[in-house]
Amino acid sequence: MERQEQDAGSDDAMDSFLEKFQSQPYRGGFHEDQWEEEFEKIPLFMKKAPSEIDPQENPDLACLQSIIFDEERSPEEQARTFKDEGNDYFKEKDYKKAVISYTEGLKKKCADPDLNAVLYSNRAAAQYYLGNFRSALNDVTAARKLKPCHLKAIVRGALCHLELKNYVEAVNWCDEGLQIDATEKKLLEMRAKADKLKRTEQRDIRKAKLKEKKEQNQNEALLQAIMVYFEDGDRSELYRVPPNSTLLQVLQHPRYFVKALTPAFLVCVGSSAFCRNYLRGRKVRQVK
Template identity: 90%
Template structure:
């Protein structure tokens, strides 16, 4: 009986509220023609956050962002927030923004080496997908300085060396990683591929050296076979030109003469019958 009066008062208040709700239109609700767009502006239900947050257009989202990136939080908390943001961008394949987020996290210079190693390694993965293999390699090297046994950093470093055609280095990185985990499937795959490419590269280098040596021997043999002469002004005597002489050196010879502004030489194969017959009975100065 003691609760009957309060209950009646509550019922009257509810009736009054309902009467007011029915007589006055509700303000703040969605519009029928654009409710989907308005619904998507609520942070909890957003399918994709805007690249640039305008406080006037998205006040709720701007408020959440200010809380998340509050400068009063510890460097570790801020770095972790940027890491998570970078991971979200990475999942969306927006690798450029992922790189920016990871970089911002590293700028906080937090004291957690594991967190910094993850930031470097994740940024390396984003750089790798952008084709910036040298930048990615520098990041994994930095990660390994903080955490030498960080397996993800070793895997990504081996991939970078593979893309840069540093096949021997890729094999070395794989071997170092396999000492940590001998069953790491990705490292095993990279090592097999890198070792095969290294062997192919070494074979190609050997072939190129042999070809170069063969061509060099042929050139030397040709130089030895070819004989070059010039006649003196009277045409009575011949002078043999040393194979390594320059044109200027020959033109400066006291017995050389230029006719009709054109230098003239006799070039023949020394062992040929023509050369032997031509030189027979003539005085040759060597």
């Protein structure tokens, strides 16, 4: 009897609800003129999440975010969430946001060295695609301190050294990686490329040094061949100027005179016939 009374009460409540539903307009539905925009605000149907989440504009999304990044969760869980978020941004080729996510994960300072190594290595990959090769190299170095045999970190480090033209270091990183996996195709290809570029660079350095030495020898020979003189004020004597003398030192010589505000010198090749004939019978002194 009591069960029948409860069922009757439930039926009456449902009838009352249906009458109210039919007599009053439904509240909370989409508006006909902007239903697409309102549909887009539902997290499940969003094509792309907004870069900045406004709790007033997107309360449902803000609620989900607070659940995902709940500070009461362990540092490992939070770091892993940021890693996954960074991976999603990386797949979308939004490397700047990926770097931010990986950085936030590292800030959690979780106790899992493998997870931290992955965060460093992944951030290095994002930095690499942004062209920040030195930052990427710093990250893979940090990843290897946590996990020396992290093959992805070694591959990315070798890539960075190639971009920075550190060919010797690139070869070394490739060799270290091949000790872990001798069949790693990327390392084999990079090592061959880095070794070739290293040999080319060393050859160019040798050529540049030989050219520099040759030019230096030519300059020294030219300095030895060229003779520089000046006449004293009475034109009775010539003074030979040492090759290493400066103009100021010569101008300060007591027997040097400047005429018409223009310093004058006689410059000739010491072994030439002109020089021998010009100096014949003239007294030459050495400037000290």
